[in-house]
Amino acid sequence: MRDLRILFMGTPEFATTILDHVINEDYNVVGVVTAPDKPAGRGRKIHESHVKGYAVKKGLKVLQPTNLKSEEFSEQLNELDPNVIIVVAFRMLPKQVWQYPEYGTFNLHASLLPQYRGAAPIHWAIINGETTTGVSTFFIDEKIDTGEMILQKETTITPDETVGDLHDKLMNLGCSTVTETLKLISEDTVTTTPQPQNITLKTAYKLNNDNTRVDWSLPVNEVYNKIRGLNPFPVAYTILYQDNEELRMKLYKVRMRQEEHSKSPGTINIEDSTLKIAAKDGFILVEELQLPGKRKMAIKDLLNGFSFKEDSYVV
Structure with a gap:
């Protein structure tokens, strides 16, 4: 030994x-x-x-x-x-x-x-x-x-x-x-195995401002995977356009709903105290998020003091 x-x-x-x-x-x-x-x-x-x-x-x-x-x-x-x-x-x-x-x-x-x-x-x-x-x-x-x-x-x-x-x-x-x-x-009983060669590899790239931003034109399951794959760190984000302002919105807890629709990617509306955002072939239902200058909040708590306008959208 x-x-x-x-x-x-x-x-x-x-x-x-x-x-x-x-x-x-x-x-x-x-x-x-x-x-x-x-x-x-x-x-x-x-x-x-x-x-x-x-x-x-x-x-x-x-x-x-x-x-x-x-x-x-x-x-x-x-x-x-x-x-x-x-x-x-x-x-x-x-x-x-x-x-x-x-x-x-x-x-x-x-x-x-x-x-x-x-x-x-x-x-x-x-x-x-x-x-x-x-x-x-x-x-x-x-x-x-x-x-x-x-x-x-x-x-x-x-x-x-x-x-x-x-x-x-x-x-x-x-x-x-x-x-x-x-x-x-x-115990001097190590047996090593060379890593396989000549196969298609997937890389774990360093996370940055570009690859942590949500692309709403993607299929909804891919958007969902990205958000949960960045929660709770470093957190996926999107840009909310509202009242001629650009707000960086961090997305934490979400659900996914797959269904056909005709809405443009990034279209938003409020449904049952949940922020509903359109992606390809479905919707992301945001239950927890963070806006600039605010703490992470459940959407129902955020709505007590913040309103999403009808013409607001995210990209």
Whole structure:
């Protein structure tokens, strides 16, 4: 049995949950690498990563390098001398780092690789209407998410599941997958599988202002998938045109109704305290949204102080 000295690299809550599970399974974590503190929010207060907050409470050694190729970080790596590195939701590593540990550096990715390589695999699985997804562990190599796979676990995506729901499901699935991977490494029984080649791949592109905007000319099921695939973060949006104003409207909780109609995409009206928006072959029924300067609200509460005009529309 190998005596593992683990260096953990990660930043968000997803990574924190994995780290907590590793520690609770009595593995030896010699240090944690996470993102540097940075100002955030309106007050520009210094914000630390979720992983750092947890690691400090646990008394773990925390490193926050701005340059992973620096001599300073190289010295810190030598001092900790890990023989395995776990990477969960962190940035790309230089070769000199991922090659350092004797037993390798492995990553937990929230998709069934090789599908959905990239920054936002959980979101795009829902946006693209997938019914199954999962998690994968693999040894890191020179490219992004292309290394030889160690373990994969699959789960279903239900028709009404949001990215928040699926995030938590995959986070919990990832816990057991990571510790099972560590067990294989400690027992020296890892068998890897090269990722399939020459197949059509779907990519988990980084989310931005362009690809989080709703296109109402699409089939209603695609619009529905996009909204739930961005709820509760970073949130799908549309532009409301009303009284010669353009208002950025964020869409949270919605339902879908498929039916033939002759309305133009983006046409809106109020039906039973629900905002009804036309898409191709159906309607999106908005139950929770956010307008500029307001908090996220149920539509029935918003309507107590805000009126949608008859000629208003969204694009």
